[in-house]
Amino acid sequence: LNAIxxxxxxxxxxxxxxxxxxxxSQIDLSFLIIFTIEIxxxxxxxxxxLFLDGWLFFxxxxxLLSWSLDSLKVFRAFRVIRTIRLVARLKTLKNLLNAIFEVGPSVTAVLALLLLxxxxxxxxxxxxxxxLHELGLTDGNYFGRLDISLFTLxxxxxxxxxxxxxxxxEVHYYASFIFGSFLVMTGFILYSLVVAIICDAVQENEHKEELAAAEKEKAESRKRLNQMKKRVEMLTMN
Structure with a gap:
């Protein structure tokens, strides 16, 4: 509601x-008081x-910053980020977020390949x-320096x-082959790799949750069975 x-x-x-x-402003102050009571x-x-939990510490x-730096609205606006915590209540989004964190090293390797x-x-x-730009053949300076070329790409x-x-x-006909090969490698192959890595991680997380749920159910079944055995033994002794 505060985000709205x-x-x-x-x-x-x-x-x-x-x-x-x-x-x-008064409504925002009311939310701030509520947040203060909550924390x-x-x-x-x-x-x-509390300081060991990332979200609670955040x-x-x-x-704290909202009260001490009230004149700087940017800190108060950061409270809208609290809505991200809703992800933890939605199983599908939670699995996706966990998968993204788990595949960090693999995605980093793909990004390194992309940068290369x-x-x-x-x-x-x-x-x-x-x-080309110095000769007046392009509207902008797209490839004048290495840093400009990187930004253009x-x-x-x-x-x-x-x-x-x-x-x-229009100036160099072979540019289509250069740009085409670049877009194929970056826009399709590498993106597909990232999507495949994340999807695989999501499926693995769901499989782990299913196994954990099955183990929990087995443990509860064994517990109920042991309780029944104890009751039978008590009845037999009586």
Whole structure:
């Protein structure tokens, strides 16, 4: 609810009207008081263990900064990040989030490969197309320096490549082969690898949960069976 209020407070009808802005400010203050009471109760209940829990410690820091740095709205706006905690209550999203954390090393390796490919193509494009803007053949300086080439290729990875590619292809026909191979390797193969890694991790997490649930059910069954045996033995003794 606080996230919705923070979002509505950014509209012009709130920011341009002092009375409405004051009302939203008071509502925000009410939420801050509620958050303060909540984190205080959490601190009483958990004690020093609160600082060992990432989410609870994050809440504590945000509330503390909201009071001590009230004039800096950016810290108060950070409370909207608390809505991410809802992920923990949704099993599907929770499994996905856990999978993303677990496949961190594998995804990092794929990203490293992506950066290597981008660097190779950035050097190639800078050498081949670096003078096009100086000659007035392109609208922008897309490949004038290595850092500019890297940024341009990053744009192309996000599939905003058509205009840049067409301008360069009008001068160098072979540019289509360079850009095409780059997009195939980055936009399709590497993205597919990341998706495959995450999907595999999600399935593995779900399998682990199923095994854990099965083990728990077996343990409960054994417990009930032992209780029944004890009752039978007691009846037999009587």
């Amino acid at each position: 209020v923070l979002g509505i407070a950014t509209f012009d009808f709130v920011t341009d009207n002092e009375d409405v802005a004051h009302v939203f 205080s109760l959490q601190l009483i209940y958990h004690g020093h263990k 809440d504590f820091v945000i509330v 490919i981008m660097y190779v193509y950035a050097v190639l494009c800078t050498e081949l197309f670096g003078d 990053l744009e192309m990875v996000t599939l905003e490549w058509a205009e840049i590619a067409r301008q360069v292809e």
